[in-house]
Amino acid sequence: MSLNTRAIAAIGAVVVVGAATVGTSVAIAAGQTEHISHRATITVGNSSIVADPLCWNNGSPITEDLQQKCQDDATEALKNGTLPTSDVVASDRVGIGVSPNVADSGWWAFTNGGSSSQGGRTSLASYAKGQTWSGAQQANKVLNASGKTLVTVVEGDKNSDNPIAVWYFQLNTQDN
CATH class of the missing domain: 2.70.50 (Coagulation Factor XIII; Chain A, domain 1)
Structure with missing residues (x-):
């Protein structure tokens, strides 16, 4: 079975959305609701x-x-x-x-x-x-x-x- 381009793109989108969700969850859990820009x-x-x-x-x-x-x-x-x-x-x-x-x-x-x-x-x-x-x-x-x-x-x-x-x-x- 081979994956077509559409399936690969869908898997990539799920990975990106998942990573963004985890990153946002970590920031919220740490009490950071906005990016710290001056450090x-x-x-x-x-x-x-x-x-x-x-x-x-x-x-x-x-x-x-x-x-x-x-x-x-x-x-x-x-x-x-x-x-x-x-x-x-x-x-x-x-x-x-x-x-x-x-x-x-x-x-x-x-x-x-x-x-x-x-x-x-x-x-x-x-x-x-x-x-x-x-x-x-x-x-x-x-x-x-x-x-x-x-x-x-x-x-x-x-x-x-x-x-x-x-x-x-x-x-x-x-x-x-």
């Missing part, structure tokens, strides 16, 4: 953390007043230990990823660590547009001496004064 991911060694932006103005540029509130919120979250956090050892590699629509807007990422010749700030990703991954850098080059390194990811046009979204992550240096 950043930090990868440290073999582990990753995905986060929503700490500062977000529904896709509009963040005003100067909101930027100050964002910085205050980030300082408070860092103090309280409520930022997304990952342990890191000097031999790990650290990289940043963003959602495709964040990449379409443009983004960059940096840490408050690094050598004094870099002013104590190290770029994890120079301004990129269309690129979703920073590449991974050696952790010992991006960490600060305090043992707690703040990673900042910013979405926005490099020619604009106001970002669209800002994410913060904390890296805790561990002994090898």
Whole structure:
């Protein structure tokens, strides 16, 4: 018995509809009723953390007043230990990823660590547009001496004064 083209197409349609149903069911079961479009991911060694932006103005540029509130919120979250956090050892590699629509807007990422010749700030990703991954850098080059390194990811046009979204992550240096 051979299958004709119509039968193969029907089977394919059933598979596609079934996959869509399962995918939608998983999203609903997880409490997600819409796609999450603004996410950043930090990868440290073999582990990753995905986060929503700490500062977000529904896709509009963040005003100067909101930027100050964002910085205050980030300082408070860092103090309280409520930022997304990952342990890191000097031999790990650290990289940043963003959602495709964040990449379409443009983004960059940096840490408050690094050598004094870099002013104590190290770029994890120079301004990129269309690129979703920073590449991974050696952790010992991006960490600060305090043992707690703040990673900042910013979405926005490099020619604009106001970002669209800002994410913060904390890296805790561990002994090898």
